[in-house]
Amino acid sequence: MSGVVRVRLDLSYDGSEFSGWAKQAGGRRTVQGEIEDALRTVTRSATTYELTVAGRTDAGVHARGQVAHVDLPREVWAEHRPKLLKRLAGRLPKDVRVWALREAPAGFDARFSAIWRRYAYRVTDNPGGVDPLLRDHVLWHDWPLDVDAMNEAARGLLGEHDFAAYCKRREGATTIRTLQELSLVRGDDGIITATVRADAFCHNMVRSLIGALLFVGDGHRTPDWPAKVLAAGVRDSAVHVVRPHGLTLEEVGYPADELLAARSAEARNKRTLPSAGCC
Template sequence: MSDEVEPGFVRVRLDLSYDGSGFSGWAKQASGRRTVQGDIEDALRTVTRSGETTYELTVAGRTDAGVHARGQVAHVDLPEALWAEHREKLLKRLAGRLSRDVRVWRAAEAPAGFNARFAAVWRRYVYRVGDQPGGVDPLLRNHVLWHDWELDVAAMDAAAKSLVGEHDFAAYAKKREGATTIREILDFGVRRREDGIVEIEVRADAFCHNQVRSMVGALLFVGDGHRDVEWPRRVLDAHVRNSAVHVVRPVGLTLEEVGYPADDQLAARQGETRRVRVRGQA
């Protein structure tokens, strides 16, 4: 499947972040609900004076409603003349048009072979949880989940480590027609910050729908003593969706970073990803 940029167009990489609290996820919806993609495409159309023409974004990872992003990456193909005209002031104009809960920090011409979704080699998410008896700091309420049981971080970390590697994550994923549930987790760990917030960090080549929040739900059961350390791995090895695994709320989840190979390896990575997972969820 070719991803050649059309003649007369330039591919632009956008690095962005957003507070997902007010969005119904990344992807545009027929219902007209507010989405990150919709807001940015509307702003881009306005600041470039493109009339009725919408230049669609391709994103590294489609976040769900309420999920945040600090290091999201997208690309858009723009006419060369339009890019040349607006590139110098594009960020400032977008900042003036977009709501304060979404920001584009960088817009630059992408190297050959770049595709925000298919050229990515990994995505890194962090889920933040507070287990203090009094609840979560009100200033962090939209970014930290309150769990009203004290958490054993060491047990959670051991359980997380048991899921590292390439596996079929059907037990932790919402199955989608035609999409594989095989993923490779590169790193998975749990730590407690000095301020008491528990951070569950996972890095993988890609994630299935609901996979991260399902795995976090399993780890919380381990952390509060409702399940043993080996339980999340037993769930994984069963290869079927387990009703005992809760999909935790999106409030604590943030896409922190997306990784890409060196420029001369972008095209090869894109081709590899398309062969393995053309219709998979990033």
């Protein structure tokens, strides 16, 4: 569309006071709603320009490296581009920031062109609880955690699988994903950071995986248990979806510019696992 410019936005937000990314009925406060309202105001437009996002985060989940795109009329982009970033900073609430605005390369789609998303989940087992300054970003687990056991369990979940046992099903959506990284490190401050990276995530997947690993870390389950749950392919009542505030979308990865369109087309295809058997 020659009259439209696709603009990439890099942004971050504190999800504590948001009902998630996506706009919702009933007037609930959302990240998408705040940015779209601000964009409409600063461009003095009667039209709401709708955002497409790399990862639709749930209520209470934070983002440091979120990516979105918006299609703007070429004349609107040309007129407002020089001062758009600063004007958005003046209009947006303090818990959401847009850090960069630039014309996207051909074939770019914030959602479908992405080849991975990387999240961090932060938890502490400090007997005294969570530092009050970090209370909205770190989960307190009131049992001592064995990080080595958790990492052993995590290795059994890597690769391409049907993660139905760790996802909230959505009609017509696949639960097949490739988990590229799942590892945990305890920092000098005692906070354990789990790094979770995959080509995409289904609903509640990260928080369910962390819930399973916490059960291993505190000794309630053995390190082989999360992989057994995965293989069973059904939700296990012992797998808890941990609270959202410990979760942050840290970064979204994209291929080289010349591969963006092909990746977008590939990601739109519904995935299936290779058939088991001979030959």
